[in-house]
Amino acid sequence: MEQFPFVPKRAFFEPDALDYPLGQKIFQTLKELGVPIQNTPSHNRVTGIPGKTPQEQYFEGKNTMVVGIRRSKDFQTCKPSAHYQLPLNTSCSGKCEYCYLNTTLGKKPYLRVYVNIDEILEKTQEYINENVPEITIFEGAATSDPLPTEPFTGNLAKTIEFFAHHKYGRFRFVTKFTNVESLLHIEHNKQTRFRFSLNSDYVISKFEHSTPSLKERIAAAGKVSEAQYPLGFIIGPIIIYEGYKKEYNRLFANLRETLNPKAFPDLAFELITHRYTKKAKNQILEVFPHTELPMDEEKRQYKYGQFGYGKYVYPKESMGELKHFFQEQINKFFPEAEISYFI
Numbered sequence: 001m002e003q004f005p006f007v008p009k010r011a012f013f014e015p016d017a018l019d020y021p022l023g024q025k026i027f028q029t030l031k032e033l034g035v036p037i038q039n040t041p042s043h044n045r046v047t048g049i050p051g052k053t054p055q056e057q058y059f060e061g062k063n064t065m066v067v068g069i070r071r072s073k074d075f076q077t078c079k080p081s082a083h084y085q086l087p088l089n090t091s092c093s094g095k096c097e098y099c100y101l102n103t104t105l106g107k108k109p110y111l112r113v114y115v116n117i118d119e120i121l122e123k124t125q126e127y128i129n130e131n132v133p134e135i136t137i138f139e140g141a142a143t144s145d146p147l148p149t150e151p152f153t154g155n156l157a158k159t160i161e162f163f164a165h166h167k168y169g170r171f172r173f174v175t176k177f178t179n180v181e182s183l184l185h186i187e188h189n190k191q192t193r194f195r196f197s198l199n200s201d202y203v204i205s206k207f208e209h210s211t212p213s214l215k216e217r218i219a220a221a222g223k224v225s226e227a228q229y230p231l232g233f234i235i236g237p238i239i240i241y242e243g244y245k246k247e248y249n250r251l252f253a254n255l256r257e258t259l260n261p262k263a264f265p266d267l268a269f270e271l272i273t274h275r276y277t278k279k280a281k282n283q284i285l286e287v288f289p290h291t292e293l294p295m296d297e298e299k300r301q302y303k304y305g306q307f308g309y310g311k312y313v314y315p316k317e318s319m320g321e322l323k324h325f326f327q328e329q330i331n332k333f334f335p336e337a338e339i340s341y342f343i
C-alpha cells in the first residue's frame, strides 16, 4: 500500500465529486483506510466538523478532508515568485504555529482536494497560450502544502508531467513533507522547481508540529536532486535564539553533503526572517496559548504594509546581521547558488 503521511479522521464529499474518476478513486482509498465518509450539501459550507473551542476547531479541521470541485474558473495572481497560483488543494496536515494560511483558512482549516484536475490543467493551458512567447510561471503551493494529500490524488505528479511538455510554462511548489517517491520517476523535463521549506532542528521541533524533521527533509531533497529536478529551498521563518548560528550552519553543511553536486549550479534560496501581524499573533495565541514564538512588540520594528496593516519584523541591526550571516553561509557551502531574496 502507498505511503500515507496523512489519514484524515473523517472525510466529506461535495456534490458531484463522485462523478469524476478521481473522486471515485479517493472514495475507494478512504473506504479501504476505514475513514468515515459523509456527503456535504454545499461546496462552500462544510458543517459537521466538531469543536467548541478555537483549539478543538483548529485540530479537528486539520483532521478533516473535503473532496470537491474547483469551480472558480480564474486563477489568482501570485506575485512576485510566479504569475499565477495553480490550485490543486487547500490547507495541509501540518500544524505550524506561524502557518501563512492561518489567517485565510478560517477557524476550521480542513484539507480540501480538487477532483477536476483535467479542467484545472485545461485552464492552465489557456493561461500559457495567452502569454506565448513569454514563459508563464505557476505556483502549486500558494494555498496548501501539496504533498500530504498527494497519495490520495496524484494531482501533483499529473501537473509536473503536464508541464514537462509545455515549452512556455513552468511550475514550482514548496513542501515540508517527504513522501516524494511517487514524483521521482516521472517525466519533469526540468520544467518544475521542487522546493523544500527548511529550518533548524530547534525551530522545527518547537513550532512546526506534525511535519517531518530536518533530517528527513534533507534526505528527501537528496532523492529529488538525484531525480534531477531544479531545486530550491525556503529557509524560514528565520528565528534568532541562542545558538541559532550553529544550527543553521549545520543545516547548510548537511544539505551540501546530501545533495547530488550536479544540483549545485541551479539552486535557489529564499530567505524569510520571522515576522507577524497583530491579527496573526492573536490567532496564534488562540490556538497555541503557550506558544514560545518570539512575538514581543518591544523587541521588534514595525514595518508598514501595502494594504494598511503592518508587520513586526526584527530591528534593522538584527536584520543586517542575519543577512550577512546567511549570505556568508550560502557563499561558503553553495557558491554557485542564487539567493532569490532576503526579507
Ligand code: SF4
Pocket: 091, 092, 093, 094, 095, 096, 098, 099, 100, 101, 144, 145, 176, 211
Ligand atoms: S506545512 Fe506549510 S501549509 Fe502546512 S501548516 Fe506548515 S506552514 Fe502551513
